[in-house]
Amino acid sequence: MADLxxxxxxxxxxxxxxxxxxxxxxxxYQVMKAFDEGWGGAVWKTVGEPIINVSSRLGSLDYGxxxxxxxxxxxxxxxxxxxxxxxxxxxxxxxxxxxxVIVSMMFEANPAVWRDMVHRVEDTGAxxxxxxxxxxxxxxxxxxxxxxxQVPEYTERITRYAVEAASIPVIVKLxxxxxxxxxxxxxxxxxxxxxxxxxxTINSVMGVDLDTWRPIPDVDGRGSHGGYCxxxxxxxxxxxxxxLYNDPRVTVPLCGIGGIETWRDAAEFLLxxxxxxxxxxxxxxxxxxxxxxxxxxxxxxLDQRGIARVEDLVGQAAPRIGDxxxxxxxxxxxxxxxxxxxxxxxxxxxxIACDDGAHQCxxxxxxxxxxxxxxxxxxxxNLCSLVCPVPGCIEMVPMEKGPVETWRMxxxxxxxxx
Amino acid sequence: MAIPVDQPPQFAxxxxxxxxxxxxxxxxxxxxxxxxxxxxxxxxxxDIPRFIHHIVTGDxxxxxxTILDANILGATCARICPTEALCEGHCxxxxxxxxxxxxxxxxxxxxxxxxxxxxxxxPRPRHGSGRVAIVGAGPAGLGAAAELLRAGYQVEIxxxxxxxxxxxxxxxxxxxxxxxxxxxxxxxxxxxGAKMHLGETVDAPRIxxxxxxxxxxxxxxxxxxxxxxxxxxxxxxxxxxxxDFIEATKVGDFGAFPVGERVAVIxxxxxxxxAATCAKxxxxxxxTIFYRRGEEAMSAYRYEYEFAKxxxxxxxxxxxxxxxxxxxxVNAVRFSRTRVDGPVTSRSAPVxxxxxxxxxxxxxxxxxxxxxxxxxxxxSALGCRVADGRVVVDPETYETSVAGIFAVGDCLARPGEATxxxxxxxxxxxxxxxxxxxxxxxxR
Ligand SMILES: Cc1cc2nc3c(=O)[nH]c(=O)nc-3n(C[C@H](O)[C@H](O)[C@H](O)COP(=O)(O)OP(=O)(O)OC[C@H]3O[C@@H](n4cnc5c(N)ncnc54)[C@H](O)[C@@H]3O)c2cc1C
Ligand SMILES: Cc1cc2nc3c(=O)[nH]c(=O)nc-3n(C[C@H](O)[C@H](O)[C@H](O)COP(=O)(O)O)c2cc1C
Ligand code: SF4
Numbered sequence: 001m002a003d004l005x006x007x008x009x010x011x012x013x014x015x016x017x018x019x020x021x022x023x024x025x026x027x028x029y030q031v032m033k034a035f036d037e038g039w040g041g042a043v044w045k046t047v048g049e050p051i052i053n054v055s056s057r058l059g060s061l062d063y064g065x066x067x068x069x070x071x072x073x074x075x076x077x078x079x080x081x082x083x084x085x086x087x088x089x090x091x092x093x094x095x096x097x098x099x100x101v102i103v104s105m106m107f108e109a110n111p112a113v114w115r116d117m118v119h120r121v122e123d124t125g126a127x128x129x130x131x132x133x134x135x136x137x138x139x140x141x142x143x144x145x146x147x148x149x150q151v152p153e154y155t156e157r158i159t160r161y162a163v164e165a166a167s168i169p170v171i172v173k174l175x176x177x178x179x180x181x182x183x184x185x186x187x188x189x190x191x192x193x194x195x196x197x198x199x200x201t202i203n204s205v206m207g208v209d210l211d212t213w214r215p216i217p218d219v220d221g222r223g224s225h226g227g228y229c230x231x232x233x234x235x236x237x238x239x240x241x242x243x244l245y246n247d248p249r250v251t252v253p254l255c256g257i258g259g260i261e262t263w264r265d266a267a268e269f270l271l272x273x274x275x276x277x278x279x280x281x282x283x284x285x286x287x288x289x290x291x292x293x294x295x296x297x298x299x300x301x302l303d304q305r306g307i308a309r310v311e312d313l314v315g316q317a318a319p320r321i322g323d324x325x326x327x328x329x330x331x332x333x334x335x336x337x338x339x340x341x342x343x344x345x346x347x348x349x350x351x352i353a354c355d356d357g358a359h360q361c362x363x364x365x366x367x368x369x370x371x372x373x374x375x376x377x378x379x380x381x382n383l384c385s386l387v388c389p390v391p392g393c394i395e396m397v398p399m400e401k402g403p404v405e406t407w408r409m410x411x412x413x414x415x416x417x418x
Numbered sequence: 419m420a421i422p423v424d425q426p427p428q429f430a431x432x433x434x435x436x437x438x439x440x441x442x443x444x445x446x447x448x449x450x451x452x453x454x455x456x457x458x459x460x461x462x463x464x465d466i467p468r469f470i471h472h473i474v475t476g477d478x479x480x481x482x483x484t485i486l487d488a489n490i491l492g493a494t495c496a497r498i499c500p501t502e503a504l505c506e507g508h509c510x511x512x513x514x515x516x517x518x519x520x521x522x523x524x525x526x527x528x529x530x531x532x533x534x535x536x537x538x539x540x541p542r543p544r545h546g547s548g549r550v551a552i553v554g555a556g557p558a559g560l561g562a563a564a565e566l567l568r569a570g571y572q573v574e575i576x577x578x579x580x581x582x583x584x585x586x587x588x589x590x591x592x593x594x595x596x597x598x599x600x601x602x603x604x605x606x607x608x609x610x611g612a613k614m615h616l617g618e619t620v621d622a623p624r625i626x627x628x629x630x631x632x633x634x635x636x637x638x639x640x641x642x643x644x645x646x647x648x649x650x651x652x653x654x655x656x657x658x659x660x661x662d663f664i665e666a667t668k669v670g671d672f673g674a675f676p677v678g679e680r681v682a683v684i685x686x687x688x689x690x691x692x693a694a695t696c697a698k699x700x701x702x703x704x705x706t707i708f709y710r711r712g713e714e715a716m717s718a719y720r721y722e723y724e725f726a727k728x729x730x731x732x733x734x735x736x737x738x739x740x741x742x743x744x745x746x747x748v749n750a751v752r753f754s755r756t757r758v759d760g761p762v763t764s765r766s767a768p769v770x771x772x773x774x775x776x777x778x779x780x781x782x783x784x785x786x787x788x789x790x791x792x793x794x795x796x797x798s799a800l801g802c803r804v805a806d807g808r809v810v811v812d813p814e815t816y817e818t819s820v821a822g823i824f825a826v827g828d829c830l831a832r833p834g835e836a837t838x839x840x841x842x843x844x845x846x847x848x849x850x851x852x853x854x855x856x857x858x859x860x861x862r
Binding site for chain 2: 262290304
């Protein structure tokens with residue numbers, strides 16, 4: 001059995017799986033039920049001046065017969081009175097002293113308000129604070145949420161209000177609705193943040209009902225941009241996570257959020273630098289019970305690789321992601337598609353993909369099932385192997401083509417050339 | 419004699435394993451229901467959505483662990499459970515499509531455990547300590563043993579056969595369940611710490627002696643031989659007990675029961691189908707199942723019936739043997755037409771012979787497949803209360819009227835519902851009752 005416990009910016013938890021701030025963490029009932037199922041921590045539904053919600057609030061992107069590959073919401077922060085939330089947080093912390101209870105907060109940009117609220121939150125015994133600078137809808141139109149996260153100076157300033165008042169760790173939750181995540185990340189660190197979490201939801205419009213021309217989700221015939229999350233957003237989250245992890249100016253631990261559904265997703269986030277993981281959509285879809293598969297699967301993975309502690313996984317793959325300029329150019333290194341004819345089922349998807357969408361280097365051979373790659377023309381883009389329905393049938397074979405040279409090296413060479 | 423695990427091709431397992439791609443696609447068809455009806459329909463309550471979800475995420479080890487945690491005979495059950503009556507019959511996808519192939523997915527995980535190693539099972543809470551003797555190493559005995567061992571009890575299992583597994587090893591035809599699968603499961607229980615005493619027949623006095631040495635005794639002896647037909651000619655050469663006949667094919671003794679060309683199988687349950695399809699595989703050209711009632715009353719599962727028909731087995735309904743003819747070896751059977759007083763679907767409506775309807779069918783072999791005898795002598799010798807031809811047990815604890823003696827599995831003789839999965843569940847429940855009993859004792 002591997003050791004799944006973690007110490008994240010001084011916050012300890014029995015495992016790295018926390019529920020993300022959202023409808024799963026609205027009440028003590030839910031959070032305690034989740035802890036009983038095995039979740040290691042929870043970030044309380046963002047506490048602030050109570051709001052009024054609309055209905056309906058959620059929209060789903062279904063794909064290939066499967067539900068909720070992506071989820072969109074126009075829900076705001078907690079609609080419950082602050083006192084009620086704080087009383088329940090206190091109760092949860094009293095009953096579950098060894099689980100991580102983090103309180104997500106969102107208030108107007110007023111230092112006095114922050115000082116007062118941080119003290120009231122700390123008084124509950126909570127282990128940490130998460131600043132919600134991320135919600136892209138509703139709150140942003142009132143000067144909170146993602147409008148803070150999109151302007152580095154605001155991020156730094158409000159982070160400082162909270163950090164100066166707090167004696168427990170302050171995590172800043174970033175919005176992905178920016179051009180370069182490093183700007184708000186660095187600003188939060190400059191403001192004193194003890195950790196960053198990301199991503200919050202992505203601005204999106206889910207769709208239109210083709211019969212009624214009403215938007216999805218539909219609030220009495222009207223819609224609005226909402227926050228997108230779920231399995232579909234994972235690649236965006238992984239990009240932002242790794243770029244912060246690899247940024248020398250971001251010196252604090254990172255909490256990975258966005259599209260985590262299985263232990264495999266979790267392992268990828270850990271490898272790219274997440275010290276803790278938060279889950280929202282997957283648990284909304286299937287319930288708290290998925291924690292069993294998450295912990296069991298992650299544990300089996302660590303055991304199988306002989307890794308004793310989950311913390312030993314954190315960031316292991318991140319150094320492999322960097323600038324395009326540092327990748328070997330194709331005259332130095334490339335991969336070449338090779339079709340294993342014995343495994344080919346004759347669907348011709350690779351042929352048409354290469355012919356129409358790539359570089360016209362797959363040929364059909366009369367009388368034979370398997371098409372053939374003209375290897376000398378193949379640029380090694382991967383497309384054929386991605387469309388091939390048979391795993392392993394199209395292999396991308398690495399080829400050393402010349403001395404190691406990247407774009408950066410090439411530029412340097414050409415500049416210094418006589 | 420050690421049982422050979424390699425079988426001739428016609429006895430090789432008929433249902434192929436799912437390919438990895440098939441398994442992935444099938445697993446993705448599962449909706450991952452909450453409080454799923456399939457779980458409730460499984461007598462051992464395997465967490466089916468969870469083991470399937472583990473397959474989706476590629477963690478076959480966790481999938482196998484989930485199954486074995488609930489049912490130590492998961493590998494047998496993956497193959498021979500009547501799934502359309504159990505889990506698959508209750509799958510929500512019967513409403514919008516076809517049910518998820520739960521049995522075959524279970525086999526994917528179990529094949530992984532058989533080839534890649536059995537995952538450590540989550541420990542059970544330890545409440546008490548003590549020693550438990552189990553008589554019978556069939557599904558019921560193994561189910562009880564695994565549960566007790568995981569809760570920290572010492573377990574010794576006694577069986578009169580050379581190998582454990584009961585009917586899984588000796589009675590289920592190998593093209594439905596290879597012997598290796600059953601022996602793998604016996605070995606799993608051994609690895610959990612069971613001490614096996616094989617080749618030891620345990621009678622009533624011995625059970626009483628075991629009671630002195632152990633804190634509890636579980637009797638899981640199954641049922642007996644196929645009953646005699648009580649008609650003339652039954653002792654002729656070529657008249658076989660279906661279980662002996664099937665067993666010979668399982669232990670690799672294919673010449674023990676020569677079948678000739680024409681075979682008559684008497685009875686129309688699952689055992690009859692197994693015996694008939696075995697006879698076909700041994701070279702008989704014409705195999706007919708004779709049943710004294712109509713098709714409507716047949717106890718074989720639908721898939722068994724289909725399997726028989728695909729194998730070219732013929733059926734003769736409303737036919738009861740009245741005499742077996744021959745001088746040294748059987749050469750014909752005399753049948754009489756029958757009718758029932760009452761509904762044709764009933765298996766208990768009295769059967770009447772139709773006068774003057776007799777006819778003779780030339781055959782080389784007769785196989786009796788009309789159920790299994792009950793083991794009532796054992797229970798009366800032990801002084802256990804018996805009613806309706808079966809030993810009486812407490813429905814919660816499976817304890818007989820003699821304190822400290824528990825009965826599980828087929829020997830409870832619930833007609834028509836004998837399944838491996840129910841036998842395992844009986845064993846688990848008795849084990850839990852013993853755990854409660856012994857932990858109260860330790861607490862005192
Ligand atoms: C031909 C056939 C096909 C079947 N097909 C299916 C199927 O497809 N699906 C399904 O679910 N079920 C099937 N069954 C039923 C299933 O095999 C039984 O329900 C199951 O094996 C019962 O388990 P058990 O442990 O109670 O008894 P058994 O499997 O009979 O095991 C009893 C054990 O006790 C031992 N024993 C008996 N007396 C003594 C003694 N005095 N001393 C020591 N040891 C003793 C025996 O040697 C045996 O090992 C089939 C049965 C038969 C006969
Ligand atoms: C309905 C809904 C409500 C949410 N509410 C909040 C919130 O109040 N505060 C917050 O910080 N994030 C909120 N989120 C965002 C999630 O915490 C999380 O960052 C996002 O959903 C990405 O994770 P996922 O892909 O696992 O869902 C909400 C998400 C959803 C779907
Ligand atoms: S999940 Fe369904 S029942 Fe529950 S609040 Fe939402 S709309 Fe209502």
